[in-house]
Amino acid sequence: MDFGIRAENRKLLDRVITMINDEIAPLQDEYDAEITKGDRWQYTDRQAEILEGLKAKAKAAGLWNFWLTDGNGGLGLSTVEYAYFAEEMGRVGLAAEVFNCSAPDTGNMEVFHKYGTDAMKTQWLEPLLAGDIRSAYLMTEPDVASSDATNISMSCVRDGDDYVLNGEKWWASGAGDPRCKVYIVMVNTGTDETPKHQRHSMIVVDAASEGIEVLRPMSVYGHDDAPHGHMHIRFTNVRVPAENLLLGEGRGFEISQGRLGPGRIHHCMRAIGAGEAALELMCTRSLEREAFGKKLAALGANHDIIAEARMEIEQARLLCLKAAWYMDQGDARAAAPWISMIKTVAPRMALKVIDEAVQMFGAMGVSQDTPLAIKWTHVRTLRLADGPDAVHRRQIARAELRKHTQEKV
Template identity: 55%
Template structure:
């Protein structure tokens, strides 16, 4: 087992880290100023300026999967490729991006565009790629992913009730979606919508995914949904009514009717771990702020850092960050070597561990800052709000814990004992 980073891993991580420290972090005050001025739902110019610089530097679309297999062909008009980083290489870069809230967008590596671009890349037709993927990869447009619904427990995707019904050459979409992240951005042009094309089919063959222009008649944004009071503009999280929305069947359908669940599994594996990679960077920022604050404040005659309770909290934070990073890198490495399906347990474990780890450290950092910690001055309250949502995004903790437990039970069931086979008691390994 080798824990040393390769030259290539260091090269990409350090390029991202250097750009963030030289360009992105100094731009935070400008970002805050532009964010607060004028309309909430707008393009923030400093991000566009930094995107142009990052693109020129070649630090762009880092999450795009590497070229793989004989099925992959070189496009004559547009080669839909990034630099070809592995999940492990990208993990190190994403951690750096997590240190500044808007850094991911600077490198065109922000959700939900990352997951949507992977869907286009893996499952899209040539026409769909030419219409949307090229412009997404160039950072010209944004996209949304419409899966979650207010009326059902959407962590079980088979509950989805949005209807996608064939009508001649078109599909007609009816339903209500919410937490449609990214739909507030004025550049958001297309949404990937998950709904049901066949309510009578087998449970996991009812769902399909279709492309839907955001300006199509019948797409009604009902409201934006604040998170702990934060509107998250210009990105936003919207509740959207889909009322007799008509899309061309051939142009809109991804992969084929009944393949939506399959696409969702392919999309969410990498998406889940991308969140976790960035979360480690968020935790690193929190421990740094906490350590600096504790050493700069005096209470009852000595620095707060000298009280043993804070020594314990800082030590625990460092231990938890290191353990979580190792699990995240292990999961990423397994995804590269044996595939997302074989890494399912590790992906589920890191999805539970990372946000819970970060929340504890951010909470301690808030405590160290006193009343200032819950203000907007130190960025900790907003970081806490965002990380708390990640215990729900891409499946709540309980769903992932259920998957982990089932894998563990299978390892220690009667079927795994000598003299038994999985077929004897119906346990699938």
């Protein structure tokens, strides 16, 4: 197994790190401060200036669309190599979007790239690749346990040349963004007689379609994540052209696995980056702050805490790289248990490291004066996004038990 990075891509990564450190990170606080000015769901002139200015610089420098790991329109990184880029982007909130590598757009672009028609690619993929619009992925529903995706119930009924959608979705990440122009929606097109993994489909919906009502932003520990947002949306007799159905009826699970596998690795590597950023803050604070006549680093178990954080970050990174390596081999079934492992391990590790950093900062750590509180809320949410820990542990255990029995577990 090769977890390395080719020399030319190492140079590319160094350029990304330099831009993050020198240009993106210094503007993060100013960008965040703009959210409280005026309408939280619209970008202020200064926010737009910061974000679009950085994106223009990245695009002009060729630091763009790294997630396209097969080289088709991107820079040809392997999944293993992209993992290093995603980790660096996870250190600073704005970084992923600056390089057009942010969720949920990367996953949606992957869907359009793999499964979309030529018309979809022209209308939606091209502006997404250019960073001109944003998108949302709608799967989770308020009235069913969506961790078992066979429960997804949004009605999608064929009526002539259209499908008609009725139902509600929530936690539609990115749907609050005024630049969000398109949704990819998991719907139910089957009946009770249809095999349960063939009942669902995915359909592309123009966000401006008649009958779509954004009910509210969902808050995460009291934060609405404006202007990105995680929205609760109602569909009432929303008519969508039949040609917007991806691949055909009953193929929703096939598409979702093509979308979620790479996305989970991207999330996990960004979580590792968040853990690294937290450890850096923890170390800096421990060497600068004094209490009881000593530097914090010399008090209590702080040496042990710092050491444990470093070891756990390194362990999680290696596991993530192994999952990425399996993805690069092209066997999604073989990669699946490894993706579930890292999806459980990485957010849990990052949460622990961030929490220890909060402890080192004391009350300041839970305030707006450090990025730790917002990092913690984002990573805590990640333990639910793309499947909660319990579901992934179940998948890991079933794969392990299959080694010891021929029976279905």
